[in-house]
Amino acid sequence: MMKKRIGACLLAAVLAAPCTAPAVYASAAKQEAAQPVREDAAERETLDITRKTYQEEFKTEDGQVYKEISYEYPVAEGGSDAAKAFNKFYKNLRTKWIAAAKENLEDAKDAALATGGHYSDEVTCEITSSDDKYICVLQSGYAYSMGAHGTPYRFSYIFDAGTGKKVSAASILGMTKAQLNKKVRSLYLKKFDKTEVFYPNRKDVENTLEKMDFNQNLSYLKNGKMRFYADPYALGPYAAGFIEVAIKL
Numbered sequence: 001m002m003k004k005r006i007g008a009c010l011l012a013a014v015l016a017a018p019c020t021a022p023a024v025y026a027s028a029a030k031q032e033a034a035q036p037v038r039e040d041a042a043e044r045e046t047l048d049i050t051r052k053t054y055q056e057e058f059k060t061e062d063g064q065v066y067k068e069i070s071y072e073y074p075v076a077e078g079g080s081d082a083a084k085a086f087n088k089f090y091k092n093l094r095t096k097w098i099a100a101a102k103e104n105l106e107d108a109k110d111a112a113l114a115t116g117g118h119y120s121d122e123v124t125c126e127i128t129s130s131d132d133k134y135i136c137v138l139q140s141g142y143a144y145s146m147g148a149h150g151t152p153y154r155f156s157y158i159f160d161a162g163t164g165k166k167v168s169a170a171s172i173l174g175m176t177k178a179q180l181n182k183k184v185r186s187l188y189l190k191k192f193d194k195t196e197v198f199y200p201n202r203k204d205v206e207n208t209l210e211k212m213d214f215n216q217n218l219s220y221l222k223n224g225k226m227r228f229y230a231d232p233y234a235l236g237p238y239a240a241g242f243i244e245v246a247i248k249l
Contacts, residue, residue: 046130046131046132046135046161047076047082047083047086047130047135047159047161047164048076048077048078048083049074049075049076049077049127049130049135050074050075050077051072051073051074051075051125051127052072052073052075053070053071053072053073054069054070054071054073054094054098055068055069055070055071056068056069056098057069058105058108058109060109060112060113064112064113064116064118065112065118066105066108066109066111066112066113066118066119067105067108067109067112067118067119067120067121068118068119068120068121068122069098069101069102069120069121069122070121070122070123071094071097071098071101071122071123072123072124072125072139073090073093073094073123073125073139074086074090074125074127074137075087075090076164080164081163081164082160082161082162082163082164082165083164084164085163085164085165086135086159086164087164089157089159089164089166093155097123101121104119104145107119107145108145111145111146115146117146118146119144119145119146120142120143120144120150121141121142121143121144122141122142123139123140123141123142123155124139124140124141125137125138125139126138126139126140128220128221128222129158129220129221129222129223130161131161132161132162133160133161134158134159134160134161134167134172134221135158135159135161136156136157136158136159136220136221136222137156137157137158137159137220138154138155138156138220138222139154139155139156140152140153140154141153141154141155149238151232152231152232152241152242153231154229154231154242155217156217156218156219156220156229157217158172158219158220158221168215169214169215169219169226169228170215172221172226172249173226173247173249177213177215180214180215181212181213181214181215183247184214184228184245184247185206185209185210185212185214187228187245187246187247188205188209188230188235188243188245189202189205189206189209191243191245192205197236197240197243198235198236198240198243199235199236199237205235208234208235209235212230212234214228218230221249224248224249225246225247225248225249226246226247226249227244227245227246228244228245228246228247229242229243229244230242230243230244
C-alpha cells in the first residue's frame, strides 16, 4: 500500500522534468471538449479563459481497458503575448503529465489481466480567481491503481493577467519567501491547537512544517484569500484530505 501511495504522489513531482512515454499496445480515443468559463473581455482587461479536456483509453490486444486518463486544462483565447505565454506554460505541463501518466502502463496491463480491473488518472480544472490582476488555476488529480483507494493531488498556479506569466504567492502578499513560510507555518500550528484533523503529535507536525516550502505552488487564490494546502498524509491522515489555512489579501 505504501509503495502505491508513494508512486502516485511522485506523479506531481515528475512534472518538473521531461519524461518519455514507453511503447505500448493501446487503443487511444482523444477528445478536446471546450467548456467556456469566462467573462466578457470587453468589460475588463484580463485573459479570456476556456477549458479543454484530453482523454485517452488504453486497451489490451483483446479489447480490455487497463487504464484511462483524463486531463482538463485551461486555454487562453486570442493571440496576445499574454495568451501565448499562458498557453505555452500549460502545453508543457500537459505534455509532462501525459508522459508521467503513461509510465506505469505495463503494470496497469498486468493488473487488469490478473484482476479484471483497471487503473485510472483524472485531473479536473477550476479557475478559482480571475480579474484584471491575477488568474489562478487549480487542477485537482486523482490517481487510482486498484488499491483500497486512490491518491489525490493538486497543481496550482497564479498568473499575471496582463502578461500571462506565473507569479508567486510571496510577491502578491508583499512578503519575502522566508516571511511567507514563517506566517503559514504559524497558521497551521494555530489550527492544530483548535482542530483534530492533524496527526496527534504536535512536535511531529511542527517538524514536518519546517521541511515544507509553501513557496512551491502550494497555494491558490479564492474569494479574496491566498489559501495554502498540505497534501494528504503530509500533516494528517488520508481522511483529512488537503488541510488548508488562509491569508486575506
